[in-house]
Amino acid sequence: MEILKATGIEKQFRGVKALKGVDFSVESGEIHALMGENGAGKSTLVKIITGVYPQSAGVVSFLGKQCSFRSPLDAEHAGISTVYQEVNLLPDLSVAENICIGREPKNALGLIDKRAMRERARKALARLNMDINVAENLSAYSIAVQQLIAIARALDVDCRMLILDEPTSSLDDNEVKQLFTVMKKLREEGIAIIFITHFLDQVYEVSDRITILRDGQLVGTYEAAKLPRIEMVAKMIGKTADDISKMQSRPVRKGNLGDVVLEVRNLSRAGMINPVDLNVHSGEQLGFAGLLGSGRSEIAQLVFGVNARDTGTISVKGKEQSGSFWSPRKAVKAKLALIAEDRKVTGIIPDLTIRENIILALQASQGIWKTISPKHQQELTEKYIKLLRIKTPDGETQIKNLSGGNQQKVLIARWLATSPSLLILDEPTRGIDVGAKAEIESLTQDLCAEGMAVIFISSELEEVVRDCDRVMVLRDHKKVGELTGEEVSLKGIMKMIAG
């Protein structure tokens, strides 16, 4: 039975069309994946369905009735509940309150009946096969459990359709499994689920149908079982399957290594990394592989002087850098560049324009007295917008208005402007879409070809395998080995990580 039908949905934001006539329908008792790159219009579509924004044109009907919700609460009353990417609950209130707030059971005096509330919370959680102490503060539980609690809250009302917006991004494998079990159970109960995710494996594991959006337009809705993976990716980034297979089978580059750019001996800091040696040559891309917390980012931070090292020497182009005074400022002078992970916190300055964000590092390395002329600034900005294919109306746009992938490109541009001899990229592809990932990957290869040394840190092993000439594998704050050339393979790395 068709539970939701949206036809011809359009949405304009200040003249920009975010959705251009999208048709979308969901049936009860199905898990429907909504896929697309960042900025494809997934969130906008969902927000129109749940009443966060009004649509500019088009009709949404739910349970056969035309509807226009004015708020998420309105939609919830009608039977559409949403669980957002970041857990939007209240850590210092009890689990029971988090599930029931806004609709607490009351006693004869009109006061909240805490016992009934806990009972209801327990029931809601039991539906998800969970048995936890509901009187405990929410913050006592892991993110995964909190996510399930959020789902329990969503189901506590008479919910007919559940929207899960990137629910798995902060969960580990076991937790994802737990979530999927719950999703399958709900599907059997006849609830429609819209599932938004970046992880392709997960889509195939649970989805019945897949709808793909691209640039605010509907690409199509497909049966999951009949859509090969490679074709889905191709549709998402608007390429053919052939292009993709070419992209993935990059021949391993050989030889042509230049001088050693960075040489690190015996580098360590208590609690971060045990003594480690490494070197990178110009024209080489060195990968760090290992599980989260294995010490990958920590090495990058010590090399760049963010944290002081306990022991070890760092030499840049054969020149040893003194230990105690090593700082990011000196690292920049020595032509190193670090694009740290979590760009929102440590990278972009959201309210500055693209131009201002790009010239930051260059200006800092020159000192504040030596100004960069407006003309030169503009040239730089235009050059990098073109070179990195940054999608923006112009260089004077505030960076916060760009999508994640384009923000990342601006950060890369910032450091390229300082013409570094070593570029360290820490998780440059996290949270950005497939197309931008591919562009960033090919960009680092071009840089290597031009003689820059690159250290590439990523949790996605496929990327490391695809892009790196040499891979250093870390486990529990220790370097456990190195793979070179032909040895670089998924299996090889996994074996090493597993030990």
Added chain:
Amino acid sequence: MKKFKFPVRYVPFTATVLVFMAAYIIGICSFKNFGSLRVFIGLFHNNAFLGITAIGAALVILSGGIDLSVGSVIAFTGVLIATLIGNGVNAIWAILLALVLGALFGMVQGILIARYELPPFLVTLGGMFFARGCSYIVNEQACAILNDPVFNFIENKMEIPLGKGLSIEFIEVLYIVLLIAAILFTQKTHAGRCIYAIGENEFAAKLMGIPVVRTKIMIYTLAGICSAIAGVVYTIYLKSGNPLSCVGLEMDAIASVVIGGTLLTGGVGYMIGSLFGVLVLGLIQVLIMFQGHINDCWTSIIVGALVLAFIFMQNLITKISKRRTISNN
């Protein structure tokens, strides 16, 4: 056996109670008569208006806001009532008018803050100057309330005699009743829990379908009413109104709430804490009074040190509870 862990969230409040008890015991050991019932009742009698102000301040702070206008509203209320009575208006009407104006004043501040999303600090700073100015317009000088039948009735008839010339008077009863109502309101009602939700994470509260704008307007309206009631109590307490009174009282109220264990960033704390915050403040004053030869300004110094100590402790506790969460995962 599950190991018993003292819930971290009770620590600030417990600390306040301990500080209060420690100060009280020090007083009893050092001074004769310090432990008498008269001193204890006096503590409530002399601080009832501050306590009622602190109830309003606690509501606002729990929601993550701040209200700087309370001192001025109290002064305005007092002057208005005293002046109206001086001009022959019935005291009951004067008090009712003051309460209505206080509620309206709070509501306007609430609308500006919630509906137009202006920062509470600035809105209530504006409100502070505005209400202070209004009190001077009503009357430039202090004026006493002489021989008013209603006030005489409250003073002479509405009291619970305890013998030996001691009695519990109207204003302390009013304070305790309001406090109990406020505790029930914050712990047991939907609207009360919404205050906590908004204080903790306004955006999440909105997504959870909590009427954020409406609740915030209600909070500031209630704070306005609390200030007006505190103004009435203050007028009964001093039997006069003065446009210059209660300058800086908002800071006393905020200090009481913070010492009472409420997080200034909102969402965490208990209404009952404000009682102990007020009592600690009052007790310090009494201690210094008993001491006799210490300068009164030491009150401020000790209160200042306490506020800092409590903020420091809360910061520590927040960090510890975060660490516990992480180790639980």
